[in-house]
Amino acid sequence: MTSSWRATVLTLFPEMFPGPLGVSLAGKALASGVWTLEARDIRDSATDRHRSVDDTPAGGGPGMVLRADVLAAAIDAAHVSPDRPRLLMSPRGRPLTQARVRELATGPGPLIVCGRFEGVDQRVIEARQLEELSIGDYVLSGGEIAAIALIDACVRLLPGVMGKAESASEESFSESLLEYPQYTRPQAFEGQPIPEILISGDHAKVASWRRAESEALTRARRPDLWVTYESAPKGTTKE
Structure with a gap:
């Protein structure tokens, strides 16, 4: 079966995927080729021998921030087509709604950036036109769990995944x-x-x-x- 919906995930922890997406409805659909998943390691785009991806926040403060140059290189290396949405899972993003899920499910599938640390350099968000989305008013350790939730919500709406078409309605x-x-x-x-x-x-x-x-x-x-x-x-x- 030829897949038409694809999820590309940029993460510091590619081993977290497919995770829950590899079982139940999403897992069966993944195994049968209804959709595909690519988890790419952001560290592969680092340029130093330590594979550094973060640095201290400009202006001071706690924690670390994902570097713009490294993340931009990771996005570019994914070679996603212009018609695929570029998303950043972020607690400051617009709330993810069922309407937005339906839009994403009817398209070619998104590229999803999973943030970590204190966040992502604002310049790469703007330069690579990342749409920030949030799954709730709370803070997670990173965007991976949020990305899994988003993908699962989309995949279950793909044709043939759910048992009855009227279930979703x-x-x-x-x-x-x-x-x-x-x-x-x-x-x-x-x-x-x-x-x-x-x-x-x-x-x-x-x-x-x-x-x-x-x-x-x-x-x-x-x-x-x-x-x-x-x-x-x-x-x-x-x-």
């Missing part, structure tokens, strides 16, 4: 709503039964119940998403 964030509660056997668990409506066989009532539950959960837990959902024009897909 009913998940959390598909319409700026959180997903409704799910139930399965046994019919009674520790005295709690499955809601009667879900075993009624009335598909219209089930759909109405699920929509109401999704709206209630979103309103209670994610008021930011609720505002987006409420403000979307009728008859359009809400993101």
Whole structure:
């Protein structure tokens, strides 16, 4: 099978890949050629015998910063085509949304830079036009875990990866709503039964119940998403 979606990762720890991406849905799709993964070591672009990639921050302060020249050389050496997004996983980036994931999944696949230390020299971010993305308002030791999360979110949307095409359309964030509660056997668990409506066989009532539950959960837990959902024009897909 010819792969059309590719993830190229620039990291100081290429041994972290594929990691979780090598098992379950993503792993099966990787093995069957639905997508490909290339993890490239940033240190391969260092020029000194110590393979140095970082230096002290200009202006002083704690920690180290990834050098612009080394990282730029690593990006250039990857030889990614201009139509592939260039991403930098960063806690100061724009929040990664399901809408952005869908955009990335329908393209040729991104080049992803995994930051480390105190960050990346701003000049290489600008010179190589890196789009900064964040997976949440917290700080990780590096961008590798964030890159794995982003790739997994994209791969599961690729054609043929998920068992049912409609699965993705009913998940959390598909319409700026959180997903409704799910139930399965046994019919009674520790005295709690499955809601009667879900075993009624009335598909219209089930759909109405699920929509109401999704709206209630979103309103209670994610008021930011609720505002987006409420403000979307009728008859359009809400993101």
